[in-house]
Amino acid sequence: MASATEKQETDRVREIGHDEYDPVGTAILIGIYFLILVLLWLFMYFVEFLGNGPTVVGALQPVLLGVGLA
Amino acid sequence: MAMRNAYVDQFPSEARLISAAFWSSFLALAIGGSLGLVQALHRTDYLRFIDSVDYYTVLTAHGVLLAITFTIFFLVGIFTWAVTTSLDRGLEDLRFSWAWYAMMVVGTVLVGVSILGGVVDSIDMQADVLFTFYAPLQAHPAFYVGLVLFVVGTWLAGADWFRTWWAWRGENPDERIPLPTFMTLTTTLFWYLCTLGVALSILVLLLPWSMGIVDSVNPLLSRTLFWYFGHAVVYFWLMPAYMMWYIMLPKLSGGKLFSDPLARVVFVLFLLLSTPTGIHHQYLDPGIAEGYKFIAMTNTMFLLLPSLLTAFTVVASMEHGARQRGGTGYLGWLKALPWRDPVFTGMALAGLMFAAAGFSGMINAGMNINYLVHNTWWIVGHFHLTVGTAVALTFMAAAYWFVPQVTGKQLWNRSLALGQVLLWFVGMTFMSNAMHRSGLFGMPRRTAEPQYQGFNFEPAAGTVGEINAQVALGAALLTIALALFLLNMVMTTIGGESDAIPDNTYAGTLSGPEDAPVVLDNLKLWTAIATVLVVFAYTLPLASIIDAGGLFGPGIEGFQLTIGIDPAIVLESVREVMP
Numbered sequence: 310m311a312s313a314t315e316k317q318e319t320d321r322v323r324e325i326g327h328d329e330y331d332p333v334g335t336a337i338l339i340g341i342y343f344l345i346l347v348l349l350w351l352f353m354y355f356v357e358f359l360g361n362g363p364t365v366v367g368a369l370q371p372v373l374l375g376v377g378l379a
Numbered sequence: 380m381a382m383r384n385a386y387v388d389q390f391p392s393e394a395r396l397i398s399a400a401f402w403s404s405f406l407a408l409a410i411g412g413s414l415g416l417v418q419a420l421h422r423t424d425y426l427r428f429i430d431s432v433d434y435y436t437v438l439t440a441h442g443v444l445l446a447i448t449f450t451i452f453f454l455v456g457i458f459t460w461a462v463t464t465s466l467d468r469g470l471e472d473l474r475f476s477w478a479w480y481a482m483m484v485v486g487t488v489l490v491g492v493s494i495l496g497g498v499v500d501s502i503d504m505q506a507d508v509l510f511t512f513y514a515p516l517q518a519h520p521a522f523y524v525g526l527v528l529f530v531v532g533t534w535l536a537g538a539d540w541f542r543t544w545w546a547w548r549g550e551n552p553d554e555r556i557p558l559p560t561f562m563t564l565t566t567t568l569f570w571y572l573c574t575l576g577v578a579l580s581i582l583v584l585l586l587p588w589s590m591g592i593v594d595s596v597n598p599l600l601s602r603t604l605f606w607y608f609g610h611a612v613v614y615f616w617l618m619p620a621y622m623m624w625y626i627m628l629p630k631l632s633g634g635k636l637f638s639d640p641l642a643r644v645v646f647v648l649f650l651l652l653s654t655p656t657g658i659h660h661q662y663l664d665p666g667i668a669e670g671y672k673f674i675a676m677t678n679t680m681f682l683l684l685p686s687l688l689t690a691f692t693v694v695a696s697m698e699h700g701a702r703q704r705g706g707t708g709y710l711g712w713l714k715a716l717p718w719r720d721p722v723f724t725g726m727a728l729a730g731l732m733f734a735a736a737g738f739s740g741m742i743n744a745g746m747n748i749n750y751l752v753h754n755t756w757w758i759v760g761h762f763h764l765t766v767g768t769a770v771a772l773t774f775m776a777a778a779y780w781f782v783p784q785v786t787g788k789q790l791w792n793r794s795l796a797l798g799q800v801l802l803w804f805v806g807m808t809f810m811s812n813a814m815h816r817s818g819l820f821g822m823p824r825r826t827a828e829p830q831y832q833g834f835n836f837e838p839a840a841g842t843v844g845e846i847n848a849q850v851a852l853g854a855a856l857l858t859i860a861l862a863l864f865l866l867n868m869v870m871t872t873i874g875g876e877s878d879a880i881p882d883n884t885y886a887g888t889l890s891g892p893e894d895a896p897v898v899l900d901n902l903k904l905w906t907a908i909a910t911v912l913v914v915f916a917y918t919l920p921l922a923s924i925i926d927a928g929g930l931f932g933p934g935i936e937g938f939q940l941t942i943g944i945d946p947a948i949v950l951e952s953v954r955e956v957m958p
Contacts (some may be wrong), residue, residue, distance in 0.1 A: 313464050313884050320633050320717070322705040329888045330702070332637065332695035334712050339691055342734055349738050353748065356819055356839070 380552035380918055385880040386784040392473050394785040396542035397456040400480060401782065403487070404452035404774075405868055411444030418812070421827060424707040429498075435507045435940055436497030436826035443494065446616075447529070448487050453774045454538045454619040455483070458566070458809050460539045460781065461559035461622060464584060465882060466547040476539055483532035489525030493518060494933030497940075507940035509825065511605055514585065514598040517937025521584040530574050552808045556900050557894040558639055559885060565646040568906050569611055569653045574915060576657075584930075588937065597932030600924050605658035607917060614653045616766055618646070620773040621706030624693045624730055629775070631698025631723040632716055639888040640895035641692045647899060648685040651909045652678055655916030659805055662749045666927060671920040678916065679744040686737060693730060699889065720792060725776025725800035729769050732807065736764035737899035738864040739815060754825075757818020760811045768807050775864050776800055782871055786958035789877035795863055802860040810853025813846040900928030 387394040393428060414437045420426040458904055459476075463469055463842030496519065508517035526528050536559065540563050544556070556564070580601045588596045625844050629636045636642065651925030658675035661667055698712055717723045739761040742748050778794045783789055790796060820831050834844050898904065 313467065321703045323703055323704050325634075325699060330699055330889065332698050334708075334710055335691060335695040335700045336700075336707055338694055339687075341689070346741075353742065357749075371462055 381463040381643045383787070383878050383880055384882040386460060386482050386781075386883040386908070387463065387564075387787045387880075387884060388442055389696060389823045391468050393459060393463050394478075395755055395853075396470075396473065396476055396480060397459050398785045399777065400456035401785070402460070403480075403484060404449050405457070405778075405865060407444040407448035407452065408771075408861065409865055411441050413443075413858065413891065414438075414441040416858045419791070419850050422829060423851050424828070424830060425748060425851045428676055431827035433498050434942065435509065436505075438825065439497070439507055439509050440491070440494045441536075445492060445771075446510055446612075447526075449489075450616040450766065450770060450774070451529075451533060453778075454616065455480075455533065456781070456785075457619045457622065457777065458536070458540060458563040459624075460716050460784075461528075461563050461742070462543050464885065465559040466543060467846065468543065468547055470539055471542050473688060473788065475535070479532045479539065481530050481532075482535065482884075486527070486529030486532060489521045489528065493522040493525065505939055511609065512585070513605070514588070514596040514601045515935050515938050517589055517939055518587075519587045520586060523581045523589060527581055534574070534735030535568060538569060542562065546877065550619055555895070555897075557883035558636075558642060558892065561624060561900065562618065562622045562625070562645060562646050563652045564902060565905070566615065568841060568902060569650045569909060570615050571908075572909060573608045573615075576654075577609075580604035580608075586641055587843055588931075592642075593931050594935075595931045595933065595935045597924070597928045597930060598935060599664060599928055600921070600930070600932070601657070602664065603661065603667070603924060605923065606660045607654065608657070609660060611653040612659040613762075613766065614863045616770045618649060620729065620770045621645070621689060623694075623726055623773050623777050624689070626728050626885040627780070627803045628723065628730075628886075629696035629700055631720060631726070632697040632738035633704040634696055634698075634700025634702075634886075635700060636886045636888045637692050637695040638890045638894075639891060639892050640899065641688055641844070643892075643895050643899040645688050645692070645818065647905050648682075648688075650905050651912060652682050652685075654909065655912045656682065658916070659746075659749075659922065664748050666815065666924060667920055674916055676744060676746050678912070690730075690734065690737075696886070696889075697727070717737055718742045719797060721796035721800050722776050722780045724797060724805075725774050725779070728800060728804040729772035729776065730803065732772070732811075733766050734837070735771035736761060736769060740763065751752075752818045754823060755818035756814045756822045756824050759824045760814030760818060763807060763811045765813065768803070768811075772800060772803050772807075773801070773879050778868065779866075782868060783877075783880050786872060787876045788881060791867050791874055799860050799863040799867065802856055806853045806856030806860055808853070810857065811847045813849035813853065817846050817888055846924075857950075 386397075388696040400543060417429065417437055418434065421429060421437075423432075459470070490506070492502060493506040496502035497507045504519035504521055506512075506522035508516040508518045508522070512522075540560075544560055544564060547560075549552075553646060584596050584601045584604075625636060625642050656674055656675050656678045658667060659679045662672055663844045697716060698706075701715040702710035704715045704717075706712030716727070739757065742752060743758065743761060779790055779793075816838065818824075819834070819838050822836055822843075838846065
């Protein structure tokens with residue numbers, strides 16, 4: 310069923326078929342995205358483990374003391 | 380003059396139904412979106428004109444109207460379009476179709492009125508239970524009944540798409556399922572699977588409890604059944620956005636979908652993995668053993684696979700279009716994309732925001748790192764990138780193409796539409812980054828006044844004032860963008876018919892269904908595997924929750940926020956749990 314699929318494209322200057330197409334630009338963009346993810350993961354180490362004391366364990370009381378509930 | 384061949388010319392009756400669904404969606408967007416501004420200004424203390432107790436009524440309305448009503452009304456329109464267009468046949472019985480639409484409307488009205496009762500004295504109801512309706516927060520029975528009607532309406536809509544496909548298959552026994560129909564059916568299947576949980580939670584636990592038939596509820600059981608549905612529902616919103624990226628973006632870019640088989644694999648993976656992941660929303664719930672949480676985390680991490688496959692396939696399809704339009708170079712082809720087309724630009728920016736949401740989602744998914752951000756404003760920042768941009772901005776951009784298709788009227792103002800999608804992107808950049816960052820220093824979500832005496836948040840970078848300013852500015856820009864969108868939709872609809880509507884088409888494929896293994900179309904097989912995965916992930920946790928707390932819990936009575944809670948009782952219960 311391809312009756313509703315696109316047949317004509319007005320702005321097209323050339324036709325690139327399956328075998329001539331090599332999505333190298335996509336590979337670059339995805340590579341950049343992975344690089345950003347890796348850098349953010351490294352950054353997370355500083356936020357999570359160096360920026361804070363242990364989370365959850367023993368954290369409740371100081372917070373409640375801080376807001377004056379205990 | 381060439382014959383116009385828009386959707387409304389092919390399927391005039393279905394076009395009216397889709398149009399009605401869209402307008403229901405836009406109405407929910409208008410109300411729910413405006414309430415978002417009220418919350419942003421209240422929380423940040425720029426402007427407080429409601430009582431802080433009413434904040435939770437407003438928050439409930441914002442969550443339910445946007446996350447449930449806006450998204451699902453729009454997607455039933457999209458899916459109806461997808462099935463009828465790709466099968467080239469109308470729905471089997473329009474009376475049945477209008478019946479499910481009416482059921483969804485009645486459900487929404489019941490839910491909306493019961494929430495509104497929280498701030499309107501003459502309505503003797505309340506539902507200040509937020510989007511998640513966690514027990515022991517208790518709503519008026521009308522809220523739960525409304526939700527059930529709405530969900531059953533969507534079930535019937537799914538049945539409508541299935542029977543249309545069955546009728547088509549009877550006449551085309553050897554054809555592959557066309558891709559848009561395939562996407563609709565796989566999404567509907569996991570929707571059936573996941574909504575069973577919330578239906579059980581409401582019908583067995585919450586509704587009888589709110590009506591006084593049973594006098595207690597097991598909060599952990601109802602929460603777990605909620606999240607059994609609550610994570611899959613995000614894919615229910617996201618799959619129609621994915622559908623737009625797969626079958627509209629390549630066409631708008633001037634190219635073809637890179638791979639139909641990959642698209643099918645992605646949707647099969649979502650059918651398999653959407654539901655057995657819900658416990659990752661409950662990493663901090665005591666009463667669920669770490670091992671079950673670990674299984675949920677593993678399933679969640681597998682979900683990165685279809686999302687990254689989508690990133691590749693969709694970007695490769697856009698690059699194909701850009702190169703056919705004359706684009707060259709490693710990245711120079713990006714300039715050849717149709718950035719002046721609001722439909723394209725809105726969807727592309729939505730996809731870009733989704734890439735950022737991918738990172739914060741990975742943080743949420745990791746059990747240990749989740750502890751850092753759980754219940755903070757980070758989570759709110761995350762889902763404003765996903766449902767608030769990846770989905771909402773894609774839907775708004777899609778509306779600029781679809782509303783002319785289903786009405787036969789030309790978009791009122793294209794430049795305004797382009798400005799609108801850009802403004803949404805900029806507004807969300809301000810608001811969401813500030814929300815994420817404030818979560819890192821522990822600022823809580825779902826809090827009317829996150830300002831405390833004798834305690835100051837200590838951001839690692841920037842200040843609380845700067846973060847609040849970004850949130851308020853972002854929310855204001857988003858509200859303006861919302862108003863511009865609605866203006867464009869209203870003006871388009873009251874405008875005259877036009878002959879200049881493009882044909883109702885979607886993208887062709889570079890690698891078509893003939894390259895996809897036939898087993899991908901075996902919906903029974905994938906549904907069976909999905910069910911088995913759910914049984915593995917949920918049987919033991921649910922059994923252990925019921926074993927520990929009983930089906931109806933240990934004498935848990937309901938809290939009704941608007942009716943008032945004595946602060947002394949709250950303080951006392953906090954002291955009870957303190958060491």
